[in-house]
Amino acid sequence: MSALMTVEGLTKTFGGVNAISELSFEIQPGHIHSVIGPNGAGKTTLFNLVTGVYTPTEGRISFAGEDTRGMPPHALARLGMSRTFQNLQVCMNMTAPENVMVGRHLRLDRRFLPALLRLPAVTRGDRACREKAAELMRFVGLERYLDADADAMPYGALKRLEIARALAAEPRMLLLDEPAAGLNANETAEIDALIQRVAESGVTVVLVEHDMKLVMNISDHILVLNYGKKLAEGSSEEIRHNPEVISAYLGAA
Amino acid sequence: MWNRFRNPYAGLPVLAIVLAVLPLAFSNPYHYDVAIHVLINAVVAVGLNLLIGYAGQISLGHAGFFGLGAYTTGILSGVYGWPPLLSVLAALVVVGVLAFAVARPILRLSGHYLAMATLGLGILISIVISTEGWLTGGPDGMIVPTISVFGWELFGETRWYWVMAVLLLVAVWLALNLIDSPVGRALRAVHGSEVAAQVAGVNTISYKVLIFVVSAVFAALMGTASAHYSGFITPDLAGFFHSIEFVTMVVLGGMASTYGALIGAVILTTLPQLLTGFDDLEMVIFGAILMAVMIFMPRGLVPTLTARLRKGS
Amino acid sequence: MLHALLKKIGLAAAVTGVAVAGMSNASAQQDPIRVGTFLAVTGPASFLGDPELKTLQHWVEKINNQGGVDGRQIELVHYDTAGNAGKARTFAKRLITSDQVDVIVGGTTTGTTMAVIPLVQRYEIPFISLAGGVPIIDPVKKWVFKTPHTDRMAARKILKDMQARGFDKIGLISGTGGFGKSGRKQTLSVVGDYDIEIVADETYGPNDTDMTAQLTNIANTDGVDAILNFGFGQGPAIVTRNYEQLGLKLPFYQSHGVASKKFIELAGEAANGVRLPAAALLVAEKLPDDDPQKPVVTAYKKEYESTYNESVSTFGGHAYDGLMIATQAIKRAGTTDKAAVRDAIEQTSGLMGTGGEFNMGPDDHLGLDLSAFRMLEIRDGEWELAE
């Protein structure tokens, strides 16, 4: 099976300091991958690099067979990449379903003049999109908020709203940046189940997460970072017993 | 109650009726004159609101486009004798092309840097208009011929009122259409979270450029209307203060509210007429009102008041 | 502050009350004559508009106290344009169609005047402008008149004086506001009539605070005999100070745009030696006793200065002239019928104003000639006749 994403020799420097250095790994399709590591290990930086938010200083990234280094996020989205954010990036100036509909942007009629004139083709597509958004909101467990403004929703619901928005694009790969951060045990369990359901639907999931229980539970493959470098890689069983990981990370916990 | 506020199209027939009935209250051409200025400003504000209120990109230079539109049609029809309708079209093209040419580098900026760049652009346009007196008449202004369409002369306050009223209705309708479409959602997402929009596949810079050009063309169209209606234009039209007035209409009435922009235009246009009795204190009162509204209703009049009504219901 | 504001609101209410009461009274007797005005009372041209408004207000009151015009009181309706042409246009429409004035005396700047001309022509209402630009009356427009000397006349007066003193190469510096731009244009257009060449041509913005760079350029131009500055506001005062700072010894001319005591005050010592063309008003007391203008200008000066406790400027004088032309025309016409008043204004002759003797006609809606202008020189901080 060929990899969905290949990263080789990835390095990112901020003001002379390497946030990520010489990192190489592969993402296999259909699996749940996790990236773990202590605070400041470079996990979010890695996400920002592979999703095009940052441009790498060195190294190669390819996704779905294309060299994506330096590609802007919207071009990567076209290739089927989608993500959520550690600190929420919900559009508070819109309603909840509209946020999800934004996620479907690439699958809609985006022509300017028909939109301006409200041609039937546009309104028809939009109505379908609205239904799809509602369906996705139910899928992530947000049926209560079908009429809500985003700024009226609690934190936990916003985290799921981001997932719904990311799914709306029907991505091949979904990157989730700490989906369980700030959630209680109950909510975490629900997120856990949700991620598995997403993976079952055939979407490759890449996860950054602090909650070890969640990570160990659901990951097929784990990448451990420390100070921007790869510390270890393998199945959850392998990671659990890796002495370096234990001393650097798990041991401390 | 709820849903009535939710469906923005419900406001269109109300607006149409108000516009149709309003002239009954007019007793002389001066009233029409003020109303026409309100309508002209309202269209500019509705367009600018797409940029500022919905896409979240500030511009302190839109009077530059307004003025450039006015002068392009003024020069082409007045100096070179083009048919006015053609010169209006040419003005839209000129402004559209200019806005498109500068939009990309300008809209890469954000916040106060964006404010500075748009301000600078507007001031540059007004300096050129004021300096190239051989073409524009300089600071003392130039005369612009009236407009006629297939022999029907657009002249006099009543005719202008009806034409502008229809234009406003169309402008509001177009704006509402755009806001509630994939394009409009992408724009609002740019405002809400630029990075989220990008990740969702929105080419944010293209959308910013698009809406910048659209709002510039709205302003230019009204610039041409203002020129042909007044019959006389001066570089003040393109000046910094005029830009600030437009922005204030949008913000005072309520950002991201098409009807808010409209209300803002009504207030900002009629208030100075109402304050003339205060003579030397006019500026003090005007400044105090601006501050008070923005301090107590930072989201603007219409969104704040509708939110209160909603809570009340 | 709040107190002052409340007082003002109270005052406004009181005025409205009086106006309403006055209206019902007046209709019982005879309608007042309604004189409309729109002036740049604030903004960059406020030092023109302010004395204009003060003059109109005082003399309207005075005329009313003396029994009005033909027994009818005058009612003054005024709006502040801040020098903005768009505002001027709206206010003019308000004066004409809402306030229904009989005649308009106003328009501080050429820009605001030009913006209003299409309106007064269309609504056919007599309009006496207080602005300087030649285009206002050239070509002649049926309903439009003006009282100040034109900038073209000023340019001619100055160039004539220069020629008499044997200068043949001059440096020109002008403001980029409407007044300076128009003055520059007129100077360039008439300079060919004199044996004078303009060898340097510089400008400065309305808000500039330092013109040494421009003056240095002029001073460094070969063969410059004299410098002329066309501008108004604080700009010319700064130019004059910079001129002094640079130690320039060339003869220095200003335009009639500086014809107020304020200029001497702001320019200080540097003003001494500056020549400018201006109305006789500035040197009222110094005129020979047989000068026919002397009684008018000394009376206006005395009354203005004692009423407002500030020095006269020629600008207020233009408003005075405008009001006199209008009221006398109404008196001669015996009616406020607009066409009759217009005709009467056009027939104005031998009217002695602060700006000179007005003799209008169908081809001349200004009615002043070059003799109305005096060449003045500032000596020891005072205006003196140079001729």
Add this chain to the structure above:
Amino acid sequence: MLGEFLQYLFSGLTTGATYALVGLGFAIIYNASHVINFAQGEFVMIGGMGTVMMMAAGVPMPLAVLGAVALAVIAGVALDKLAIERARDADIVPLIIITIGASLFLRGLAQYFWGKSYHSLPAFTGDEPLKVLGATLLPQSLWVLGVAAVLLVALAFFFNRTLKGKAMLAVSHNKDASRMVGINPRFILMLAFALSAALGAVAGIVSAPITLTSYDVGIMLGLKGFVAAVLGGLGSAVGAVIGGLLLGIMEAMAAGYISSDYKDAVPFVIILLVLFFLPSGLFGKRGTERV
């Protein structure tokens, strides 16, 4: 040639010093609150006009100067307490409108109480120009430059050596963290307004003998100060000062060497070019957006 160049340079430095002080006021307030205060120019006006008016009322010059600075500081603190503090959660655009409203309000009051005339102040030490290598310089220009330099040194001392100054810097970096270590950001914000009002007022007073003053001089200066602050990079005090000086020099050089007609356009062309190539000004922080 040299004389000419020096003349332009002196002219530019004198105007530039005023721009620099106004720009610095922008930077201080921006740092403390991320507000662009369009009323900054009005402090300059209050300084100049206040001194003129108090002197006209018979107050001796030194007292009038102090009184005018105090008046500006009162206006600044009032602006902060009555407007900015109440609206601190507002977006940048409403905040811009608030400060524009404040500027109209202050200008309107000045016009109402102090009249519309231009005024001049007597030069502090005479009007006799100094000759330097073929160029001339007014003693008052030296005052402007000297006072600006003294203020800059004093400010540098304040920010780097005093507790209050360090607290202001801390607030500009991280409001929440500084609150936790016991700094009251509201007090700091008030201090920022007081400080930049005082700066503006001093600029207005020292420059009034050269530039003249009136109720509406604040409009242009407010705009130029904003340009200076952005040119230098918002939030950088050094940048604002250099930006202001550059702005003044560019204007003078443009008037001297290029065309006085387009002198006013030059700074705006430059600022657009700078922003196109250095989107955060000459000395602004270049950060990557955090997500």
